[in-house]
Amino acid sequence: MEKHEIKKAGLKVTLPRVKILSLLEKHGGHLSAEDVYKLLLGEGEEIGLATVYRVLTQFQTAGLVVRHNFEGGQSVFELDHGDHHDHLVCLRCGRVEEFVDDTIENRQQAIADRHGFTIKDHALVIYGYCGDPNCQKDD
Amino acid sequence: MEKHEIKKAGLKVTLPRVKILSLLEKHGGHLSAEDVYKLLLGEGEEIGLATVYRVLTQFQTAGLVVRHNFEGGQSVFELDHGDHHDHLVCLRCGRVEEFVDDTIENRQQAIADRHGFTIKDHALVIYGYCGDPNCQKDD
DNA sequence: TTATAAATGAGAATATTTATCATTATCATA
DNA sequence: TATGATAATGATAAATATTCTCATTTATAA
Numbered sequence: 001m002e003k004h005e006i007k008k009a010g011l012k013v014t015l016p017r018v019k020i021l022s023l024l025e026k027h028g029g030h031l032s033a034e035d036v037y038k039l040l041l042g043e044g045e046e047i048g049l050a051t052v053y054r055v056l057t058q059f060q061t062a063g064l065v066v067r068h069n070f071e072g073g074q075s076v077f078e079l080d081h082g083d084h085h086d087h088l089v090c091l092r093c094g095r096v097e098e099f100v101d102d103t104i105e106n107r108q109q110a111i112a113d114r115h116g117f118t119i120k121d122h123a124l125v126i127y128g129y130c131g132d133p134n135c136q137k138d139d
Numbered sequence: 140m141e142k143h144e145i146k147k148a149g150l151k152v153t154l155p156r157v158k159i160l161s162l163l164e165k166h167g168g169h170l171s172a173e174d175v176y177k178l179l180l181g182e183g184e185e186i187g188l189a190t191v192y193r194v195l196t197q198f199q200t201a202g203l204v205v206r207h208n209f210e211g212g213q214s215v216f217e218l219d220h221g222d223h224h225d226h227l228v229c230l231r232c233g234r235v236e237e238f239v240d241d242t243i244e245n246r247q248q249a250i251a252d253r254h255g256f257t258i259k260d261h262a263l264v265i266y267g268y269c270g271d272p273n274c275q276k277d278d
Numbered sequence: 279t280t281a282t283a284a285a286t287g288a289g290a291a292t293a294t295t296t297a298t299c300a301t302t303a304t305c306a307t308a
Numbered sequence: 309t310a311t312g313a314t315a316a317t318g319a320t321a322a323a324t325a326t327t328c329t330c331a332t333t334t335a336t337a338a
Contacts, residue, residue: 012304014316033295048318053295055316071208073294073326088256099250107243108265115236116270117227124263126247131255151335153285172326187287192326194285212295212325284335291328302317308310 009062016047020055024065024079030087030096032074070096070125086123090130097130148201155186159194163204163218169226169235171213209235209264225263231274 002021003013011017023039024031031039037052056077059065066080070089076096084105085098104124112119129135141160142152150156162178163170170178176191195216198204205219209228215235223244224237243263251258268274 012315014304016317046318048320050296050319051317057296069208069210075294088251088254090256091259097254097256099254101246101250104243104246107240108263111238111240112227112265112267115227115238117229117236117265117267118275119265119267120230121267122263122265124247124261126251126256126258126261128251128256128258128260136257151284153335155286185287187289189288189327190286196327214325280336280338282335282337284333286333287331289329291326293324293326295322295324297322298320300317300319302315304315305311305313307312 005064009059009064011058011062015045016051017055017059019043019045019047020052021059021064024077028079030068030076030078032076034074036077068123068125071127086125088126088128088130090132090135091127092129092135093132095130095132095135144203148198148203150197150201154184155190156194156198158182158184158186159191160198160203163216167218169207169215169217171215173213175216207262207264210266225265227265227267227269229269229271229274230266231268232271234269234271234274236269 002018002025006013006017006021019040020036023036027039033049033052033056036056037047037049040047040052056065056067060067060077063080065077068076068078068087070076070087083100085100086104088097088099089095108122109119141157141164145152145156145160158179159175162175166178172188172191172195175195176186176188179186179191195204195206199206199216202219204216207215207217207226209215209226222239224239225243227236227238228234247261248258
């Protein structure tokens, strides 16, 4: 139940927050603030875009969602299930796939150590063309 | 000589282009469009911000510079010396360090293959606190 | 030198995100 | 359950980053 998670985050349980959280659960995917806004409109919810941004940022601070800055302007958000993962992004159709690779994770830590860095976060995004025939064909 | 590279890129050799290219060479670092604009102003060059963006984008298309989308709004640009590398970014002081790790590169290729992706580009950024004592101390 | 096509500068326009503020809703407590 | 302190919302303005427009200027091939 979403209400519990929102309460745990120290936030009041409001309609916009419940709706946005369940939307993210339903879609699983990687949604921009505007995606969320439009999906809410489609469901007949009159929730302002400013509220969407505000709530997503609060969820991010609370650790409920993660924010990614892929190429192309808009940030995208997804539920944080605690399992860190990296991304493959198709430049043609926008499809996003996830992956985890322990070898890469370990190498990153070793590199940070060598440079005297304390890792707070990291982002690995592979951009390319996905397996779909429409995305593989040349320009 | 910068003029040659500009000409090779199929662009006319103009003062803004020569200045911007030599600025990137001089600084080596990772400059935002606004950084470039202000540095030019500091040198007494009256080059518009729009021109800076335009030229940087053209250089990117021509393969002369690479553009990175680190966290925090602005894109940063650096000369493309042909040697791909990834980045460590300090969240406190903004320092940027570069690294290459063949193991990570190979794993990425393997992952893309497994997912049926054709890699066009990739970005690995490790965010954290660098070795500087001021950056390591707690909040 | 000159004609042509491209580049520039200034400011408008766009896109994304954040801030402001008056109004409304939540929720602990009475 | 009613209530009041506090937080959240929606509408809009503002801030930020980047791109577009267009009249003027400049580079360069002939």
